[in-house]
Amino acid sequence: MSQDQTLSGEEISALMSEARDGGPGGESASAGPARAFSLGGDAGRTMAAIPALDRLGERMVKRLRDVIEPFARAKPRVETLPAEVRAFGDWRAEQSEFVSLSLYSFRPLKGAILLRIEPEFVSRLVDAFYGGNGTAPSRRAREFTPTEESLLGRLAEAVIGALAEVWQEIVPVRPQLKGRETNVGFADLAGADEAVAITRFEVAPWTGPGSGIEILYPVAALRAVEPELAARSHDEAGARSGDWRQRLGAAVGEVRIEARTVLARPELSLSELMQLREGDVIPVSLTKLVPLIVAGRRVALGSVGERDGKAALKIEKMESRRFGQ
Structure with missing residues (x-):
């Protein structure tokens, strides 16, 4: 175990319980059924890099507008939500049976990242791209048409390319497609109990509610670059503070x-003031x-x-x- 990795309270309790029971092979009258436990995991550690992911999300907003506008034939409204950390199994249980999932390697991050795009959004983009007004399909499809597959591939590559550009500010990354799935059960991103960091964007090129685009990072993969993410977050906070002070000082300096x-x-008496006429001279010193x-x-x-x-x-x-x- 590396020296910078600490045990959570649950891990310590598990070790103490094992010691009281006499080790792995010991028996206890109150012992229940054994359960699997990952020692040295990330359960007891917070993600210091989450603020940096939020900053990356903010930078992605403008790039997503530029990426989606040519497909939607309209200037989209894009908003980013705060990043959250969840168990991958919990996230997977909330997904529908049919969804667009693109798995990319993202070196130097270990493993892969996952891009999720709602199928209805892809169908509406196809309609708008070929002259429609982005009307939602009348019925929910179970698979993509060849046209939708083609547009989806171009869209996913453009989104991941924009993401790679944003990540260049933290660490140079090399994204590469590993596969696409429409069934979340085949999305081999992480184990069900493993934590993932989720960045979500709400995209609305047309009137009405927006569609969601999500990017998932395994927390274990982010650990490898967490010092860079945390350092960048701190640098940006200081830079923003200094920049704010500089702009405020400049603005105040322009006040007239x-x-x-x-x-x-x-000094004049009131009578003298009332008698003033053009050409009068008032002596002053x-x-x-x-x-x-x-x-x-x-x-x-x-x-x-x-x-x-x-x-x-x-x-x-x-x-x-x-x-x-």
Whole structure:
């Protein structure tokens, strides 16, 4: 057993029970029927790579739009759901008798990954591709037509190709088709008790509810690249935080605020103000330095001059209490 692999509570209980019973060949009055147990399995470990799978799913959304649009003849709406980890047997029990399953090797991941596409979605894509409006079939078929088989092969290759491009950011992968099935009982991805990570996409090129596309990874296969997945997830979190701060700072820096200066403050009586006429002269005394005022706060002192034919203010002294502090 490798040093970085820990035993779950259930595994420890199994070992302690075996010790109390006197070993594998021992007997106990309360012993029940023996059951199989996989020591050193993944039951007690969490998947630190799940956040990275969610990031990959988010990146796949745009690529799936580009992949499906030529088939659907319409811009599809694509959404990704959070990745989840389940027993493969539980997932398999929920599948219908007829479904599109494509098994791909995905080196350097061990084993394979599974692409699931709903048959009705394939039929609707064929209808739209050949000039229809993506109408759902009137009855549920038990097998694909040759036309559907052809389109399905092209669609699956395009989806897996897009997935491989997304994975290049984590680790270079080489997908290769191992086989296609329509019966989930022949989908040899993992044992019934083994955990799989599932990424699901809801695709809706037309009005109405969307169709599901799922990608399944055996958790045991992801373990081999989990450090890269986890590191990438952490890097992206930090990059997004830094990028957010940078964009916020840039946006704030573009905010326009009013700055003004006061050359003089002459005083007039109310009667003098009422008697003002065009051509009257009001005497003022200019100080050597005039203030620069922003939002009612003096931020600097400067001298009035001229530059490029325009009146200008030369900053001579900054106030000790800067604006915004």
